[in-house]
Amino acid sequence: MTADSLFKKYLEKKNRLIKDRKILDKEYLPDQLLHRDNEIGEIVDIIAPSLGRNKPSNILIIGQTGTGKTAVVKYIGKELEKADKGNNCRSIYVNCEVVDxxxxxxxxxxxxxxxxxxxxIPFTGWSLEKIFNELSVYIDEEDKIFLIVLDEIDMSFRKNGDxxxxxxxxxxxxxxxxRVSIIGITNNSMFAEKMLTPKIRSRLGEEKIVFPPYTPEQLIDILRDRAKYAFYPDALDEAVIPYCAAIAAQASGDARKALDVLRVSADAAERNDDLKVTTAHVDYxxxxxxxxxxxEVVKNLTEQSKLVLMSIIKTESGSDSGSVTTGNVYSTYVKISSAMxxxxxxxxxxxxxxxxxxxxxxxxxxxxxxGRQGRTKEIEKVSENIVDILERDEIFNNTNFNAFRKGKQTQFNVDS
Ligand SMILES: Nc1ncnc2c1ncn2[C@@H]1O[C@H](COP(=O)(O)OP(=O)(O)OP(=O)(O)O)[C@@H](O)[C@H]1O
Ligand SMILES: [Mg+2]
Structure with a gap:
């Protein structure tokens, strides 16, 4: 096959269902955010003084995942820029999960x-005090209001304290x-109460705004609004959007999940050359x-956690009843971890x-x-999917578990 023809079928393939895929992307910020008028209004009321060169209160925005916190704050940042004719205010966005x-x-x-x-500021080498002092001097020379958005603020706290x-x-x-005003965003409802010291809590949480989960009806509206621009007419079976919305509503009213399910369904239909996206694609x-x-969860476990999970799986495969106790798992764990x-x-x-x-x-x-002998934990059989994922994990690449069979559990072969 020549290099030309290698990609030909993909280049020539015309999408019949998806008209504009970027509208379904995670990063896409729509022009309007439905069902968030109250939250947008509350935040705008608080930060509006910055247009007149007054410092707005710090704000803490709290809400479960996919409730539109990041989208709303970015949307307001964009609108603020347009409204700020006097160039009095700048908004800065940092995601503390990425920058940590x-x-x-x-x-x-x-x-x-x-x-x-x-x-x-250089990439490394300065003390925090030095950056902080330099930054303060610079900020003051600018003679403006700075809104600093710290998204996923609890991530930084977990790693670095306050x-x-x-x-x-x-x-x-x-x-x-x-003047500087901080807008913190978190999906941990206990963040302020449990994690922050009272002094910082009262400063950071001068204003608190809670984003409720979306209802199934609201998710339907959000999906329909995206679908209008993302798909060709009649690309979606009527039941598809309500079904995606219902799935996401179950998972705590999460608009990201609703959009993910719709996007993956549509991709599957498109790949399969199907004429419409149906609920079967949604199930897939x-x-x-x-x-x-x-x-993702299994891959990101610590090595010790993977060893413990593998010990559970190997103890189960050697047990007649299928279920195992902490004690059984521990003896397997000792063998596996020392052999490895x-x-x-x-x-x-x-x-x-x-x-x-x-x-x-x-x-x-x-x-x-x-009874009197105390308590232990009984662990149910681990699902085949998880066994599959773990067995292919690189930390077990050189481990041969075949030697580990019931009756001769004493030895592991670890090829090196
Ligand atoms: N009201 C809405 N209208 C249209 N799209 C929305 C709306 N709310 C959320 N979305 C979309 O849903 C996805 C998730 O929203 P967003 O990233 O703002 O959630 P979040 O509350 O910040 O979640 P997390 O806590 O996980 O960061 C984004 O793609 C966003 O564009
Ligand atoms: Mg977010």
Whole structure:
């Protein structure tokens, strides 16, 4: 096959269903955000003073995943830019899940604000105080209101504590002309109450806005609005959008999930050269997304957690009843981890990993009481999908579990 013909069939293939795929992309910001008028109105009321050079309150936006927090804040940022004729205000956006050390957060904020190439902050090497001082001086010279949006703010907190919030919420004390206002976004409803110290909590949460999950009807409207521009007429079977909305409503009113299911369904139909997207494509999409999500979770487990999960699976495959207890799992774990050259953790630590796997939904464990002899956990059979994913994980590449059979559980072969 020549290089020309290699891609020919893809280049010539014309989409019959999807007219404009970027409208279904995760990053796409639509021109209107349905069913968020109240939340948009509340935020605009708070930040409007910045147009007149007054400092608005800090805001904490809280809401479950996919409730439109990031989209709303980006949308308002765009509108603010248009309305800010006097150039009084600048909004800066940082996602703390991506930019996740105190240095990189300050560096990122500073270099969005500092336009003078001679005064840019270096990528490494300065102390936080030094960046902070330089940034404060620069901000004050600008003589403006700065809105600093910290998205996924709890991610930074988890890794770094609240130093960065302390710096940012005290910056106003160093400024004479400019003002800084922080907009924090989180999907952890306990973030303010449980994680922040009272002092920072009261500063950061001067105003709190909660985004409720979308109802199934609202999700239908949101999907219909996207579908209008994304698909050719009649590309979708009538039942498709309500079905996608119902699936996403079950998963906590999540607009991202609704859009993901619709996009994956449409891609499947298109790939298959089908004439319409139907609920069968949606069923496929739902399963695929669930599997992708499980894959992500398993792949991102720590190595010790993977060893514990593998120990559960191998203990189960050697047990007649299929279900196993923490004690059985531990003896398998000791063999596997020592054969593979890992630190062997205590039974209590392994029990903690088992609880964590349970919480992540990777396994199902029940506490079982043996009367006076105490309690243990009984673990249900791990699903085939998970076994499959784990067995293909690179940490087990060189491990031969075949030697591990019932009756001769003493030895593992670890090829090196
Ligand atoms: N009201 C809406 N109208 C149209 N699209 C929406 C609306 N709300 C959310 N979306 C879309 O749904 C997806 C998820 O929204 P967004 O990223 O804002 O959620 P989030 O609340 O920030 O979630 P997370 O907490 O997971 O970050 C985005 O693609 C966004 O464009
Ligand atoms: Mg978000």
């Amino acid at each position: 050390t105190p240095y990189s957060i300050l560096y990122n904020i500073a270099n969005q604000i500092i336009t003078d190439p001679n005064r840019k 130093d960065i919030f302390y710096y940012l919420t005290t910056i106003n004390e160093m400024l004479k002309k400019s 999409a739902r399963q695929k997304l669930e599997l992708d999500a499980v894959y 050259g890992y630190n062997v953790l205590t039974q209590r630590m392994v029990a903690n990993f088992i609880s964590e796997l349970d919480m992540l939904g990777i396994i199902t464990a029940r506490v079982k009481s043996f």
